Amino acid sequence: CGGCTGTGDVEMVRRARLLQPRMQPDAQPAVNGPRGPLPWGQITFAHTSDTHGWLEGHVKEANYGADWGDYVSFIRHMRYKARSLGVDFLVVDSGDLHDGAGITDATAKLPGGVNGQVGLPIYKNLDYDLLTIGNHELYVADITYDVFENFAKSYGSKYLTSNVQIRDPKDNKFKYIGKQYKYFTTYYGIRIMAFGVLFDFTGNANNSKITKASDMVQEQWFVDAINTPEPVDLFLVLGHNPARMSGTTFPVIREAIRKVHPTTPIQFFGGHTHTRDFKAYDNSSTALEPGRYCETLGWLAMSGIKAGKGNHTPSGVPNPTRPAINGTVGAEMKYDRRYIDWNRHSFDYHSDNVKTFDTPRGNATSQKIWEERHNLNLTNLYGCAPQTYCLSCAPQNSSLSIYPLVQKALAATVINPDRATIPRMIYVNTGGFRFDLVKGPFTYDDSFIVAPFRNLFRYIPNVPYEYVKDLINTLNAGPHQKRDTERFHETFLPRTVDSCPLDGMDFNRQFTKRRVFTRRQVAATPGYTTNDDFGTDGDDTPHSAIPYYDTTNDVVSQANFPADGSNPKVVDVVFYDFIQSYVISGLAKAGGKYTLADVAPYMPESFTSNDFLPAYAKLAWGKDC
Numbered sequence: 001c002g003g004c005t006g007t008g009d010v011e012m013v014r015r016a017r018l019l020q021p022r023m024q025p026d027a028q029p030a031v032n033g034p035r036g037p038l039p040w041g042q043i044t045f046a047h048t049s050d051t052h053g054w055l056e057g058h059v060k061e062a063n064y065g066a067d068w069g070d071y072v073s074f075i076r077h078m079r080y081k082a083r084s085l086g087v088d089f090l091v092v093d094s095g096d097l098h099d100g101a102g103i104t105d106a107t108a109k110l111p112g113g114v115n116g117q118v119g120l121p122i123y124k125n126l127d128y129d130l131l132t133i134g135n136h137e138l139y140v141a142d143i144t145y146d147v148f149e150n151f152a153k154s155y156g157s158k159y160l161t162s163n164v165q166i167r168d169p170k171d172n173k174f175k176y177i178g179k180q181y182k183y184f185t186t187y188y189g190i191r192i193m194a195f196g197v198l199f200d201f202t203g204n205a206n207n208s209k210i211t212k213a214s215d216m217v218q219e220q221w222f223v224d225a226i227n228t229p230e231p232v233d234l235f236l237v238l239g240h241n242p243a244r245m246s247g248t249t250f251p252v253i254r255e256a257i258r259k260v261h262p263t264t265p266i267q268f269f270g271g272h273t274h275t276r277d278f279k280a281y282d283n284s285s286t287a288l289e290p291g292r293y294c295e296t297l298g299w300l301a302m303s304g305i306k307a308g309k310g311n312h313t314p315s316g317v318p319n320p321t322r323p324a325i326n327g328t329v330g331a332e333m334k335y336d337r338r339y340i341d342w343n344r345h346s347f348d349y350h351s352d353n354v355k356t357f358d359t360p361r362g363n364a365t366s367q368k369i370w371e372e373r374h375n376l377n378l379t380n381l382y383g384c385a386p387q388t389y390c391l392s393c394a395p396q397n398s399s400l401s402i403y404p405l406v407q408k409a410l411a412a413t414v415i416n417p418d419r420a421t422i423p424r425m426i427y428v429n430t431g432g433f434r435f436d437l438v439k440g441p442f443t444y445d446d447s448f449i450v451a452p453f454r455n456l457f458r459y460i461p462n463v464p465y466e467y468v469k470d471l472i473n474t475l476n477a478g479p480h481q482k483r484d485t486e487r488f489h490e491t492f493l494p495r496t497v498d499s500c501p502l503d504g505m506d507f508n509r510q511f512t513k514r515r516v517f518t519r520r521q522v523a524a525t526p527g528y529t530t531n532d533d534f535g536t537d538g539d540d541t542p543h544s545a546i547p548y549y550d551t552t553n554d555v556v557s558q559a560n561f562p563a564d565g566s567n568p569k570v571v572d573v574v575f576y577d578f579i580q581s582y583v584i585s586g587l588a589k590a591g592g593k594y595t596l597a598d599v600a601p602y603m604p605e606s607f608t609s610n611d612f613l614p615a616y617a618k619l620a621w622g623k624d625c
């Protein structure tokens, strides 16, 4: 399309949404559907984590094309269904709401800064029952304060932060950002003690502090909570914390509770690794992880709790039948889990194709998302990516990988005019790239989806090449600069980009919004193929596997090297401020003794790690997508 002018207005957007014709049947995307009805138990949970601001859904991937308004509508239908089945139903989230899409990240670039945050108010349209904090709410002090002041308080006792405190600027005292625990009884009478425990995160800003889980379980308030004289039928432990991968502190919590309650069911709801996972610790304690980026809704059904008046075997739906530890005979607790692809087809199907899927609050939420996207100019077009560049679907040096593009873009745009003729080597961490750069329109929103962080480019001038020639290998042999747990599986899915966005108007989104999916049996599209402690039937929509290749800690781009291929005598060593300590210690290993005093700004503060790909797109890619 050639019409991307970038001059849309909200009224046009609204009219266009109303006027948008229904898709012609043959234009509908091939979305292979859910494997069957969801399991429902005595108590059932809907679980999200690591949504990272993907409130508009995936506008280029129909398979994950639902937005937050669709989720709000879906939960309304699920609450209604739970009551009709006579079972309890809780909606929970394990954190990381920031850093990954424009609607939560773009305001940081505006004069109002984080306080103009528009993403969290949209999240608040969902009536969570319990939620907790992620590490991405703790990197930037202003974001932590916004969560404390404007988000946690709106959820009151439902926002659980058992080991995370903030220094309140009002009195300079450390206070828990949410509540340390919540003791409550469900509608059908299950008495629950709930906690919210972040992994032992150390990268937080200086206005917050995290208590290690091993210390927290010894604190008097925790000992009192697990020894409460009140009856507890079920412990719930939310946590931005892996279910099984290295770095998890769930086992510490479980051990502390088990010392006092050897058999009481404990249910963990984890996150952070961005993977779909289900881990069984013992026959009455398990952990679920629900993926990331509004690609997955985690679903857990459990029965066998000796309490309450809830229906242990609701009729007309699959019941949980499996003991946590496969093969156990006579286990009282029974479980089942599902990973639901985040699209309207799945939500509509599991709402029993209810006559009117969109609820008023769901619609209003969707409308708000699209207005804020317009207000933030998120669909402004930088250029048309000629192909998809993926994070991990191909070897890092492959033409399908994003990293050769990153190297080219850094060399072409990270140029200090006063030092343009000096050879330079630019180091960036791969953990700063969060999602594939998809073929087609590369927009302002995409700049946050791919590289949301706003790291400064700093440098050490005139470093002898002998200190630098092996620096990348030293960095990549060094400690993890990415997440504290193993890498998660990125996806590289076929995208349907059937139009280019006009400012504030994303026709593709309209199609997704209005699509009425028919359950056409199509070959399994590439997607998640999860193998957890219950095996490989957890993915609600079966997919074919996607290749996965791990990445190194860092990549380096070099520019202005001698044309004859010889090595320069000295180079400017340029890097993200996020990895400067690793770079300084890497140079030291080669004999280059540098300190922070030798580090200076290489680019202006207005040109950050979020800006170099848009700059390259404008340089290198046309606008006729």
Ligand SMILES: Nc1nc2c(ncn2[C@@H]2O[C@H](COP(=O)(O)O)[C@@H](O)[C@H]2O)c(=O)[nH]1
Pocket (backbone or CB within 6 Å): 050, 096, 135, 136, 139, 272, 273, 429, 430, 431, 432, 433, 453, 454, 455, 481, 482, 483, 484, 576, 578, 609
């Ligand atoms: N370049 C930057 N990378 C960052 C920054 N903050 C975090 N990160 C990367 O993200 C992971 C953690 O992500 P999560 O979703 O798993 O919690 C971390 O390990 C880094 O690799 C940043 O400011 N700049």
Ligand SMILES: [Zn+2]
Pocket (backbone or CB within 6 Å): 050, 052, 096, 136, 272, 273, 274
């Ligand atoms: Zn995350």
Ligand SMILES: [Zn+2]
Pocket (backbone or CB within 6 Å): 096, 134, 135, 136, 240, 271, 272, 273
């Ligand atoms: Zn995280």
